[in-house]
Amino acid sequence: MASAGASPTARLEVPFRFTDLVDEVESVRRDPPTYVSRVGALKVPSKICNSELILVTPPEAGPWVFTLAVSGGESDKEVQQLAEQHATLSAEAQKIAASKVQVVAKLKAAKERLEEIPSPSSEAVLQAACSAVQAAEDRLAEVQEEDRIARAAAERARAAQEKVACADAYNHSFVVALQFDSSWPVKPPTVRFQGVMHHALVDESGGMLMPFFKSIPKDDRKVHSLRLILEAIHHFLIDPLHNWGISRESAPSRLLSSMLAEEKMNLARLTTIRKYALQVKHKELFESPPRWREEWFDPAFWKACTEKTPEAWRAILVEQLPNEVFSFKIFTDEFLNMFVEEIFNFYSSGLPARRPNSMNNYGIILNEIGLEPMIDELQQLLQPLGELLWGSGPGTCWDGHHCFIVRYREGEDLGLDMHTDDSDVTFNICLGLDFEGAGLQFCGIMGAANHRRHTNTFKHQKGHCVCHLGRKRHGADDISRGERLNIILWNHSSTYRKSEEYEDPPYEREEGAPDEVCVSFTHDRDYGVFKEYPVGKEHLKGRGWCPPKKFEYADFKPDAKPAAKVSSGC
Numbered sequence: 001m002a003s004a005g006a007s008p009t010a011r012l013e014v015p016f017r018f019t020d021l022v023d024e025v026e027s028v029r030r031d032p033p034t035y036v037s038r039v040g041a042l043k044v045p046s047k048i049c050n051s052e053l054i055l056v057t058p059p060e061a062g063p064w065v066f067t068l069a070v071s072g073g074e075s076d077k078e079v080q081q082l083a084e085q086h087a088t089l090s091a092e093a094q095k096i097a098a099s100k101v102q103v104v105a106k107l108k109a110a111k112e113r114l115e116e117i118p119s120p121s122s123e124a125v126l127q128a129a130c131s132a133v134q135a136a137e138d139r140l141a142e143v144q145e146e147d148r149i150a151r152a153a154a155e156r157a158r159a160a161q162e163k164v165a166c167a168d169a170y171n172h173s174f175v176v177a178l179q180f181d182s183s184w185p186v187k188p189p190t191v192r193f194q195g196v197m198h199h200a201l202v203d204e205s206g207g208m209l210m211p212f213f214k215s216i217p218k219d220d221r222k223v224h225s226l227r228l229i230l231e232a233i234h235h236f237l238i239d240p241l242h243n244w245g246i247s248r249e250s251a252p253s254r255l256l257s258s259m260l261a262e263e264k265m266n267l268a269r270l271t272t273i274r275k276y277a278l279q280v281k282h283k284e285l286f287e288s289p290p291r292w293r294e295e296w297f298d299p300a301f302w303k304a305c306t307e308k309t310p311e312a313w314r315a316i317l318v319e320q321l322p323n324e325v326f327s328f329k330i331f332t333d334e335f336l337n338m339f340v341e342e343i344f345n346f347y348s349s350g351l352p353a354r355r356p357n358s359m360n361n362y363g364i365i366l367n368e369i370g371l372e373p374m375i376d377e378l379q380q381l382l383q384p385l386g387e388l389l390w391g392s393g394p395g396t397c398w399d400g401h402h403c404f405i406v407r408y409r410e411g412e413d414l415g416l417d418m419h420t421d422d423s424d425v426t427f428n429i430c431l432g433l434d435f436e437g438a439g440l441q442f443c444g445i446m447g448a449a450n451h452r453r454h455t456n457t458f459k460h461q462k463g464h465c466v467c468h469l470g471r472k473r474h475g476a477d478d479i480s481r482g483e484r485l486n487i488i489l490w491n492h493s494s495t496y497r498k499s500e501e502y503e504d505p506p507y508e509r510e511e512g513a514p515d516e517v518c519v520s521f522t523h524d525r526d527y528g529v530f531k532e533y534p535v536g537k538e539h540l541k542g543r544g545w546c547p548p549k550k551f552e553y554a555d556f557k558p559d560a561k562p563a564a565k566v567s568s569g570c
């Protein structure tokens, strides 16, 4: 928990009262600041990580998590005006610099003329030449001063413009989770950006750092208020250095350059989202707030979502492998057709899209094209299922996701090498289109003695979802005909990721040689013993990490690294 270092007296004067916190939340819901949207409910998380790094059910007294979206829009008017002056001031500075060049040339010419005057010359001629040199020197001094002033003004305007560019890079609604406990309002809540956030001044998981908490203004009672915290988040998005109480001039240059690099990434992402917003095909997928329609879902799935009982969820599940792999029908054809149309519309827009990971070369990250709010909602619809299947760990408290499309067809990617996901629980939904082959092969859980032993094969079916732990080894067989598109949703739980189970999972010695279908050319040290490296992937030979040293099965033989190419020397 971040501490604002409040005095013990204040703690006594303003004790924690849950009803006060609820009142503050409800006041924000009734009358939100212009930069706030998607105000969620105040919820007790289903699990917390205790001091022994074990996930436990929280006690009665909180914590409480409140999520809402805060935008960095409405950038400072004064800064905006300064930015507008930038063009004028730079043009002025350029003009002055050009006239300085002219005056320097004049001075040079006047000096040369003076030197060329023959020695026995009239006093008047000499006098005139000296005056010309003097006048040019005086003018040069004036222009140099003007030049200095104009350059400084242009530099100030440029810095202001940079600030605006920064505000533009964060002029977007970011979902933040505030976590309160009974030290409120003496101490602030933790504040964490839940979605994609490229920013140099937040930690790896999107959490605000200490200087943010130190600078939050307090109310008349000298304690925190929810509105002041929201205002501080909004200001952080507009001008983070000012929010941290650091002037741009005194900020270390390494910090400035990493801020600029992150701003650029965020701006590039928002630029694609903003441009695509003008050419989307199905506006209902991009509504704010997002709204999933009943008719998009298979009726039994919708029933489970609305009934919210374990029985209703169990009724739709097909257990592909006990406790490890499940499937269910999720979408109707109406939704699938619309969604696929939208994806192809994005492909044909020609807008840049980052690839989901190093293995999928033709996918699109859905959070990068403006679908993040929809996926947030989908994740919340699926959360009870996560709780039901893996609620003591990876299936609990999902508060982040990486969601993307994978595409396979002739001439592009055909299948996917064996791997595990950077996901706590993965949902993999088949959008179609029309294809043959492409079985999804499952092997063991990473670190288990049978990690590379085949467990089952799942056959993708249009509109159906298969779910499994991210640590379960899996890979897709090559497609033998047609084209396949799937939505892959990787769910992340920041609570689970703090636990020892996640941080330091057990790792066992492999029980024996792997099954051929389970070996991976990107991960394994012995792939070549079982299969030929695919064409173009030979350089990976001998570079894998799995199984790690000391965890190899008996008689394990690693692949040798390919011999370095010897230059012919000519």
Ligand SMILES: O=C(O)CCC(=O)C(=O)O
Pocket: 360, 406, 416, 421, 428, 440, 474, 475, 476, 486, 488
């Ligand atoms: O193609 C598939 O069905 C599997 C994709 C997958 O596992 C992944 O992208 O992580």
Ligand SMILES: [Fe+2]
Pocket: 419, 420, 421, 474
């Ligand atoms: Fe995967």
